[in-house]
Amino acid sequence: DGGITQSPKYLFRKEGQNVTLSCEQNLNHDAMYWYRQDPGQGLRLIYYSQIVNDFQKGDIAEGYSVSREKKESFPLTVTSAQKNPTAFYLCASSVKFGGYTEAFFGQGTRLTVV
Amino acid sequence: QKEVEQNSGPLSVPEGAIASLNCTYSDRGSQSFFWYRQYSGKSPELIMSIYSNGDKEDGRFTAQLNKASQYVSLLIRDSQPSDSATYLCAVNAFFGNEKLTFGTGTRLTIIP
Numbered sequence: 001d002g003g004i005t006q007s008p009k010y011l012f013r014k015e016g017q018n019v020t021l022s023c024e025q026n027l028n029h030d031a032m033y034w035y036r037q038d039p040g041q042g043l044r045l046i047y048y049s050q051i052v053n054d055f056q057k058g059d060i061a062e063g064y065s066v067s068r069e070k071k072e073s074f075p076l077t078v079t080s081a082q083k084n085p086t087a088f089y090l091c092a093s094s095v096k097f098g099g100y101t102e103a104f105f106g107q108g109t110r111l112t113v114v
Numbered sequence: 115q116k117e118v119e120q121n122s123g124p125l126s127v128p129e130g131a132i133a134s135l136n137c138t139y140s141d142r143g144s145q146s147f148f149w150y151r152q153y154s155g156k157s158p159e160l161i162m163s164i165y166s167n168g169d170k171e172d173g174r175f176t177a178q179l180n181k182a183s184q185y186v187s188l189l190i191r192d193s194q195p196s197d198s199a200t201y202l203c204a205v206n207a208f209f210g211n212e213k214l215t216f217g218t219g220t221r222l223t224i225i226p
Contacts, residue, residue: 033214035216040122041218042120042202042216042217042218042219043158043202043216044216045213045214045215048213056213058213090157090158092214094214100145100146100163100165100206101146101206101214102148102160102163103148103160103204103214104160105157105158105159106157107156107157108156108157
């Protein structure tokens with residue numbers, strides 16, 4: 001079954017803790033992304049990676065970190081420096097054809113600070 | 115000015131009617147345009163992509179692109195209650211650059 005798998009589906013974090021969200025894809029896509037969505041809001045880009053061992057900051061990278069050691073995996077760490085981390089986190093990967101790109105999403109991780 | 119703008123709604127449409135969703139973008143260099151559907155509590159699902167001026171039809175969905183006016187729209191014919199969702203417009207700014215920028219979404223409600 002090809003797809004993008006995010007885990008866990010729900011995550012609770014105590015204030016001051018770092019937590020890591022997992023994103024794995026078996027679609028052989030080169031590019032991967034992390035977005036954050038707040039209630040009633042659109043998607044805001046945190047980080048993206050177009051190739052293994054390379055990634056770029058998005059619009060709201062502060063308080064987050066990523067790695068891209070394997071093509072299939074793009075984990076996101078929410079650090080204690082992120083002051084308001086409660087949100088819905090979405091991972092996506094994209095396929096390129098004829099110069100154009102289409103992106104597909106995992107099922108998301110809902111992070112709550114307790 | 116936001117890079118991608120959508121009317122947040124909510125937009126209410128009677129069942130069986132045509133729902134019209136609109137999106138404008140600021141970067142004239144934008145190349146690729148997408149519509150995603152997102153049900154409450156779920157992740158976005160790609161339903162339409164369009165790359166050249168004009169109309170693109172897929173079943174009950176039609177995407178329309180006008181690059182001169184920097185405008186992209188989605189029409190849903192014969193609206194069904196299952197079409198009730200938030201519709202997100204996304205734009206890829208650069209040919210070959212894979213960064214997608216999203217609008218805030220339009221919440222659509224189909225009234226039975």
